[in-house]
Amino acid sequence: DQQVKQNSPSLSVQEGRISILNCDYTNSMFDYFLWYKKYPAEGPTFLISISSIKDKNEDGRFTVFLNKSAKHLSLHIVPSQPGDSAVYFCAASANSGYALNFGKGTSLLVTP
Protein backbone atom coordinates (compact mmCIF):
# COMPACT_ATOMS: atom_id res chain seq x y z
CA ASP A 1 0.00 0.00 0.00
CA GLN A 2 1.50 3.23 -1.20
CA GLN A 3 0.65 5.73 1.51
CA VAL A 4 3.42 8.08 0.36
CA LYS A 5 3.80 8.61 -3.35
CA GLN A 6 6.51 10.29 -5.34
CA ASN A 7 5.19 10.15 -8.86
CA SER A 8 8.29 11.47 -10.62
CA PRO A 9 11.07 8.87 -10.60
CA SER A 10 13.55 11.39 -11.98
CA LEU A 11 14.10 15.10 -12.48
CA SER A 12 16.82 16.99 -14.33
CA VAL A 13 17.53 20.66 -13.54
CA GLN A 14 20.20 23.11 -14.59
CA GLU A 15 22.62 24.43 -12.00
CA GLY A 16 21.36 27.66 -10.45
CA ARG A 17 17.71 26.92 -11.20
CA ILE A 18 15.01 25.80 -8.80
CA SER A 19 14.39 22.09 -8.20
CA ILE A 20 10.89 21.16 -7.12
CA LEU A 21 10.28 17.65 -5.83
CA ASN A 22 6.73 16.57 -5.12
CA CYS A 23 5.15 14.10 -2.75
CA ASP A 24 1.55 13.05 -2.15
CA TYR A 25 0.16 11.08 0.76
CA THR A 26 -3.09 9.28 1.45
CA ASN A 27 -3.11 8.73 5.21
CA SER A 28 -4.83 11.63 6.98
CA MET A 29 -3.23 10.50 10.26
CA PHE A 30 0.21 11.62 9.03
CA ASP A 31 1.30 14.68 10.98
CA TYR A 32 5.07 14.83 10.53
CA PHE A 33 6.86 14.89 7.20
CA LEU A 34 10.53 14.66 6.34
CA TRP A 35 12.77 14.80 3.31
CA TYR A 36 15.88 12.66 3.07
CA LYS A 37 18.65 12.68 0.49
CA LYS A 38 20.48 9.49 -0.45
CA TYR A 39 23.70 8.92 -2.34
CA PRO A 40 24.57 5.45 -3.68
CA ALA A 41 26.03 3.09 -1.05
CA GLU A 42 25.06 5.45 1.77
CA GLY A 43 22.13 5.66 4.14
CA PRO A 44 19.45 8.35 3.84
CA THR A 45 20.57 11.74 5.16
CA PHE A 46 18.02 13.98 6.83
CA LEU A 47 17.38 17.27 5.03
CA ILE A 48 14.36 19.05 6.42
CA SER A 49 11.06 18.33 8.15
CA ILE A 50 7.69 19.90 8.77
CA SER A 51 4.90 19.18 11.20
CA SER A 52 1.27 19.41 10.18
CA ILE A 53 0.69 22.58 12.21
CA LYS A 54 2.85 24.48 9.72
CA ASP A 55 2.61 24.99 5.99
CA LYS A 56 6.18 26.00 5.31
CA ASN A 57 9.62 25.37 6.74
CA GLU A 58 12.83 26.84 5.39
CA ASP A 59 16.45 25.90 5.97
CA GLY A 60 19.00 27.63 3.78
CA ARG A 61 18.48 26.58 0.16
CA PHE A 62 15.80 24.07 1.14
CA THR A 63 12.13 24.86 1.70
CA VAL A 64 9.34 22.38 2.32
CA PHE A 65 5.72 23.32 1.66
CA LEU A 66 2.79 21.39 3.07
CA ASN A 67 -0.74 21.55 1.68
CA LYS A 68 -2.83 19.49 4.07
CA SER A 69 -6.10 19.83 2.20
CA ALA A 70 -4.46 18.43 -0.94
CA LYS A 71 -2.35 15.95 1.05
CA HIS A 72 0.66 17.22 -0.86
CA LEU A 73 4.11 18.42 0.04
CA SER A 74 6.97 19.69 -2.00
CA LEU A 75 10.66 20.35 -1.54
CA HIS A 76 12.18 23.38 -3.22
CA ILE A 77 15.93 23.67 -3.68
CA VAL A 78 17.13 27.13 -4.70
CA PRO A 79 19.62 27.51 -6.24
CA SER A 80 20.31 23.94 -7.30
CA GLN A 81 23.93 22.78 -7.26
CA PRO A 82 25.58 19.76 -8.91
CA GLY A 83 26.25 18.33 -5.43
CA ASP A 84 22.50 18.14 -4.91
CA SER A 85 22.34 15.29 -7.43
CA ALA A 86 21.00 12.35 -5.40
CA VAL A 87 17.81 10.41 -4.73
CA TYR A 88 15.34 12.34 -2.59
CA PHE A 89 12.88 10.51 -0.38
CA CYS A 90 9.74 11.91 1.13
CA ALA A 91 8.72 10.27 4.43
CA ALA A 92 5.83 10.65 6.84
CA SER A 93 4.83 9.43 10.26
CA ALA A 94 1.42 9.13 11.86
CA ASN A 95 0.43 10.31 15.30
CA SER A 96 0.11 6.68 16.34
CA GLY A 97 3.78 5.84 16.25
CA TYR A 98 7.36 6.32 15.19
CA ALA A 99 7.55 4.44 11.89
CA LEU A 100 8.55 6.48 8.87
CA ASN A 101 6.63 5.65 5.69
CA PHE A 102 8.78 6.37 2.68
CA GLY A 103 8.02 7.18 -0.92
CA LYS A 104 9.94 5.43 -3.69
CA GLY A 105 12.18 8.42 -4.24
CA THR A 106 12.95 10.91 -7.00
CA SER A 107 16.38 10.90 -8.60
CA LEU A 108 17.53 14.50 -9.06
CA LEU A 109 20.25 15.36 -11.54
CA VAL A 110 21.63 18.89 -11.49
CA THR A 111 23.63 19.63 -14.61
CA PRO A 112 26.29 22.35 -14.87
Added chain:
Amino acid sequence: EPEVTQTPSHQVTQMGQEVILRCVPISNHLYFYWYRQILGQKVEFLVSFYNNEISEKSEIFDDQFSVERPDGSNFTLKIRSTKLEDSAMYFCASSDAGRFNEQFFGPGTRLTVL
Protein backbone atom coordinates in the same frame (compact mmCIF):
# COMPACT_ATOMS: atom_id res chain seq x y z
CA GLU B 1 29.85 14.86 13.73
CA PRO B 2 28.30 11.82 15.44
CA GLU B 3 26.98 9.15 13.13
CA VAL B 4 25.29 5.77 13.12
CA THR B 5 27.62 2.94 12.14
CA GLN B 6 26.72 -0.53 10.88
CA THR B 7 28.67 -3.74 10.45
CA PRO B 8 29.24 -5.61 8.28
CA SER B 9 28.76 -3.55 5.14
CA HIS B 10 27.96 -6.71 3.18
CA GLN B 11 26.85 -10.09 4.47
CA VAL B 12 26.41 -13.14 2.29
CA THR B 13 24.64 -16.15 3.78
CA GLN B 14 22.99 -19.40 2.79
CA MET B 15 19.24 -19.77 3.00
CA GLY B 16 18.19 -21.09 6.40
CA GLN B 17 21.20 -19.65 8.22
CA GLU B 18 20.98 -17.15 11.05
CA VAL B 19 22.44 -13.68 10.61
CA ILE B 20 23.06 -10.87 13.04
CA LEU B 21 23.35 -7.32 11.75
CA ARG B 22 25.00 -4.86 14.07
CA CYS B 23 24.55 -1.16 14.62
CA VAL B 24 26.05 1.44 16.90
CA PRO B 25 23.52 4.28 17.24
CA ILE B 26 24.49 7.85 18.09
CA SER B 27 25.54 7.79 21.73
CA ASN B 28 22.95 10.02 23.40
CA HIS B 29 20.02 8.74 21.33
CA LEU B 30 17.23 6.84 23.01
CA TYR B 31 15.14 5.51 20.10
CA PHE B 32 16.42 2.91 17.67
CA TYR B 33 15.01 1.59 14.43
CA TRP B 34 15.57 -0.93 11.68
CA TYR B 35 14.43 -0.43 8.10
CA ARG B 36 15.09 -2.38 4.95
CA GLN B 37 15.13 -1.63 1.25
CA ILE B 38 14.71 -4.44 -1.25
CA LEU B 39 16.40 -3.60 -4.54
CA GLY B 40 14.20 -1.32 -6.61
CA GLN B 41 11.65 -0.83 -3.87
CA LYS B 42 11.00 1.76 -1.18
CA VAL B 43 12.55 1.87 2.27
CA GLU B 44 10.30 -0.09 4.65
CA PHE B 45 9.99 0.18 8.42
CA LEU B 46 10.69 -2.97 10.42
CA VAL B 47 10.81 -2.10 14.11
CA SER B 48 11.36 0.63 16.67
CA PHE B 49 12.95 0.08 20.09
CA TYR B 50 12.90 2.23 23.20
CA ASN B 51 13.72 1.62 26.83
CA ASN B 52 14.83 -1.95 26.07
CA GLU B 53 11.65 -3.03 24.43
CA ILE B 54 9.96 -2.98 21.04
CA SER B 55 7.67 0.04 20.78
CA GLU B 56 6.34 -0.62 17.30
CA LYS B 57 6.78 -3.21 14.56
CA SER B 58 5.54 -3.77 11.05
CA GLU B 59 3.96 -6.86 9.47
CA ILE B 60 7.36 -7.69 7.98
CA PHE B 61 8.84 -8.11 11.47
CA ASP B 62 7.59 -11.63 12.14
CA ASP B 63 8.88 -14.32 14.49
CA GLN B 64 11.99 -14.79 12.34
CA PHE B 65 13.22 -11.36 13.39
CA SER B 66 14.41 -10.15 16.75
CA VAL B 67 16.22 -7.10 18.07
CA GLU B 68 18.43 -6.63 21.07
CA ARG B 69 20.48 -3.98 22.78
CA PRO B 70 23.07 -6.26 24.40
CA ASP B 71 25.09 -3.44 25.96
CA GLY B 72 25.08 0.34 26.17
CA SER B 73 26.21 0.91 22.63
CA ASN B 74 25.16 -1.86 20.23
CA PHE B 75 21.77 -2.53 18.68
CA THR B 76 21.35 -5.76 16.73
CA LEU B 77 18.88 -7.29 14.30
CA LYS B 78 18.79 -11.09 14.15
CA ILE B 79 17.16 -13.06 11.39
CA ARG B 80 16.79 -16.64 12.62
CA SER B 81 16.40 -18.57 9.40
CA THR B 82 17.04 -16.45 6.35
CA LYS B 83 14.97 -16.72 3.18
CA LEU B 84 15.84 -15.60 -0.33
CA GLU B 85 13.36 -12.72 0.01
CA ASP B 86 15.29 -11.35 3.01
CA SER B 87 17.95 -10.15 0.60
CA ALA B 88 17.92 -6.38 0.98
CA MET B 89 19.76 -3.37 2.31
CA TYR B 90 19.15 -3.08 6.05
CA PHE B 91 19.39 0.35 7.63
CA CYS B 92 19.68 1.12 11.30
CA ALA B 93 18.54 4.53 12.53
CA SER B 94 18.40 6.39 15.83
CA SER B 95 16.79 9.53 17.21
CA ASP B 96 17.25 11.45 20.44
CA ALA B 97 13.54 11.63 21.11
CA GLY B 98 10.49 9.94 19.66
CA ARG B 99 8.17 11.78 17.37
CA PHE B 100 8.89 15.10 15.70
CA ASN B 101 12.59 14.36 15.72
CA GLU B 102 14.57 13.29 12.72
CA GLN B 103 15.91 9.79 12.52
CA PHE B 104 19.58 9.50 11.62
CA PHE B 105 20.43 6.57 9.39
CA GLY B 106 23.52 4.41 9.15
CA PRO B 107 25.15 3.45 5.83
CA GLY B 108 23.37 0.10 5.72
CA THR B 109 24.27 -3.59 5.54
CA ARG B 110 23.67 -5.32 2.25
CA LEU B 111 22.36 -8.83 3.01
CA THR B 112 22.52 -11.38 0.22
CA VAL B 113 20.81 -14.73 0.83
CA LEU B 114 21.82 -17.50 -1.58
